[in-house]
Amino acid sequence: MTAARDVLRGRLGLPELAELRPGEFAAEVKREQLPAVADQAAGAGLRLATLFATDDGPAKGCALHHLWAAREPPGFVRIWTRVPADSPRFPSIAAKYPVANWFEREVMDYFGLVPEGHPNTFRVALHDDWPDGFPALRKAFADEQKVPRVPGNNPHPFRPVLGEGVFQVPVGPVHAGIIEPGHFRFGVAGEPVLYLQLRLFYVHKGIEKRFEKLPWRHGLFLAESISGDTAVGHALAYAHAVERLTGVEVPRRARYLRTVLLELERLYNHVADIGAIATDVAFAVPASRAQVLREGLVAIQERLFGARLLRGTVALGGVKCELTLGRRNELLVHLDRLGREFDDLVKLLIDSGTFTDRVDGTGVLGTQAARDLGVVGIAARASGLDLDLRRDQPHDAYASLRFQVPVEEGGDVRARLMVRAREVEQSLSILRQALEGLPEGPSFTPLPDALPASSSALGWAEAWRGECLHWVQTDEEGRVARVKVTDPSFKNWPGLGRAVPGNILPDFPVINKSFNLSYSGNDR
């Protein structure tokens, strides 16, 4: 294990690199060194997985953390620096690494720290009527307070459009369909979209602050509610973080069952999304078929695990569900039938010229743009980026299962559809392996009574949309001091903003659906 540390230390040109636990490294650097270390990391092929700040109390002040993901040797490297109270600023890396753009502005909004040299220092998370000087994630900010509204305090700068026949189309926050709220501002010239600006964070619920207030065991339920369609993904990421923090080993059976749950979540979402893409091009028959398949899945999930959307199935230290032999076979039979029906569904779609005409070459996100923006998950794999934590940094039972990571090059709606379709095949194979090889034994390891004091750990899970990261830090008394939640949507929304211009406005719904990003996970 130390070999991996030495390799990474050498690549990053650091004098010291601590190995906190397998696959997790950390180093403190001087504030002014951050950009140079970022250059080293990016040059060595690491990618920025998340960026966040912490408030470590009045004595220590704040800290800024860059979390880099290395593929070979696999590991997450956290480069962090102190930000003293008398100088609340840090050097920005966003001009060079666009993935840091929203992250740094979020730190600015919620911690009041200034990203120096950031090319765009407008608010990203705070809305117009939020007053200046209320950094919500600082410790001095009381959770239960009503922050006054100051209308027009900080108007969001929408790009002006000028010229004949050129105009803006504002959409949202309340949309016409049954989807989450967010505001889109299109600049259009007739039908073609010139640009798309996103105004999100309408559903900011203060989740990261809430984690600090809830008992850590209850954080699991909060994690399930970060994004309703990723209950298992976020619960697993949080559970992994807490288990790594306490050093608890999850029993083998529980790891297999967790894999089953995560793949079922992937299945029902992918099937629903493929149907929704068909809906958005008005292809009703496959859309209805997909809805029926999805409903069949959530119904069997409810029967076997007690919850349609798999809530309350993951526990800290294991799982809270059991799968008897009979029920396991029932699930296997259902999945076999689903596999056959799903093949028919995909054939129905891609053999139809009227359908492929709408999805081919629509909403292209190029490989370089996807890499620069730090896009992850299905959107990344559809744009030619071969990333998947299930293979690259395996969690749960993935290290002992055989599967492929489908990658498409097109970057268009078709590619995102095909990544989903091929992942469904892989998921079915993973599920078959995990269910047939389900080990006997306990499905739960009890956790200690308290978390270790002044410690931190990272948990990750490759959920259906992409990687969910939870970084959990405790204070001197073992209470949760900070939970940084990174939903894949946060990195993928700018990718959508990039994929839409050049397409016609009526294609926006299908492009949006092909990404299917979470507003709630993004806004938290």
Place this chain on the structure above:
Amino acid sequence: MFRILSKSLKTGVVTEKDPFSSRPPFGFPVIDFNSCTACDECVAVCPTAALQTDRPAADRKTLSLSYALCIQCRECVEACPERAIHPGREFEVATHSREQLMQRGSFVVDPATGRASFRGMDARPGPSLEESAARLKERIKGRLGRSLHVRQVDAGSCNGCELEIIATANPVFDLERFGIHFVASPRHADVLLVTGPVTRNMEIALRRTYEAAPEPRVVVAVGACGCSGGIFGEGTYASLGGVDRVVPVDVYVPGCPPRPHAILNGLLVAMGIHQARSGPGGAELAPQPVGASPPSPHRPLMPVLARGTPE
């Protein structure tokens, strides 16, 4: 074309004849107060403070359970040493106020042993909880009475409720057969189906959507968060809490998320209210004003040290 036709013919009808025939393995927890000793184990494990105890006098104790806050996590069922909490299978819960979702048992505490014994109920769940099945049949019978246009508003939800609302329209549940349609604008809507918690950033949008809907309008709050703020709390800097903190609510549909059946049930109840309010004297059937229900209890901010043993 031929393949599509043959597929449709082979598939046949997938719609459930009676959408209320299936029962979930776990709906809301049910307390058997006669076996309960008010030991507080369930209160300690409840993540949303749906379970609360109070000590109004030295020799008295109460235990209350609010379905408005319950996220159906099953922790209390497992934590109860007396096995007095059962996984109830009730799910088609829809009430007209938050209080109706609350039940409270009263206990006498023996000063010598400190042991609590059940004395009686202070509050019972609202009538629609127990009579919901009977009411439902009536509603389904009268479903051809008129149609109902629904505008869904996500005022801060995690998207779980939206997934289940979308599911009500799928071919299996097919809510259109009850004359219920989802519409694209609040100006076309009879009913606003609102999920929560209402966030600070959605408060104004929700209020404007409400004002845009023509009278008589009915508001249905969906989900634990829409009913009470749920796990996100009520009155934090970002979450205002339940929908009734911002607009008057007629029907509460709890659950995390509520099953599509429960949402359908809530809409059928809303249809009844809408019919009554459209008739003579209907304007008097007003919902409770905003902020009428007491705020959700806040959990004491302390770490739970071990399963069921708070500091």
